[in-house]
Amino acid sequence: MKTTESLREDVLNLLTSDGAHVNFDAAVKDMPANLQGKRPPGCAHSPWELLEHLRIAQSDILEFVRNPKHVSPEFPRGYWPNTPAPPSAKAWENSVKAFHADSKALKELASHADLLGQRAPDGQSLLRKLLLVADHNAYHLGQLVLVRQLLRAWK
Numbered sequence: 001m002k003t004t005e006s007l008r009e010d011v012l013n014l015l016t017s018d019g020a021h022v023n024f025d026a027a028v029k030d031m032p033a034n035l036q037g038k039r040p041p042g043c044a045h046s047p048w049e050l051l052e053h054l055r056i057a058q059s060d061i062l063e064f065v066r067n068p069k070h071v072s073p074e075f076p077r078g079y080w081p082n083t084p085a086p087p088s089a090k091a092w093e094n095s096v097k098a099f100h101a102d103s104k105a106l107k108e109l110a111s112h113a114d115l116l117g118q119r120a121p122d123g124q125s126l127l128r129k130l131l132l133v134a135d136h137n138a139y140h141l142g143q144l145v146l147v148r149q150l151l152r153a154w155k
Contacts, residue, residue, distance in 0.1 A: 012107060015134055022141055027141045028051060028144070037086060046085065048085055048086045051092065058099060058137065060073060110130050
């Protein structure tokens with residue numbers, strides 16, 4: 001049977017490693033500015049839309065867990081940016097930094113909080129919310145890599 005500390009290590013590993021898939025930093029690295037807002041033919045989202053969706057969703061889950069008065073964005077519209085392209089030249093970099101800051105906060109929670117006993121306002125455990133973040137991020141990072149491949153912006 002796993003101990004709480006062993007479980008904590010597994011969760012932290014899931015949140016931080018690339019294990020079975022590409023990690024966040026690799027997926028967003030060196031994305032050409034002229035392609036950040038492009039949607040490849042047949043794709044519903046641009047790299048910018050996927051990056052912002054990752055940031056918004058992760059931030060929402062973090063705030064939901066640590067602030068019982070947090071109000072989530074309207075679903076699904078509030079979880080996506082309004083335009084396929086970044087609104088400024090710095091927007092991509094700012095979104096990456098914000099994602100990192102929220103990711104760091106989630107890792108801190110995972111490192112110190114009671115994974116099974118701490119409950120979010122909806123009654124789910126902190127463990128469930130952390131697994132949700134890891135699962136959601138892995139799914140959309142895979143999409144981002146595919147979109148980058150289709151745009152020929154992946155090494």
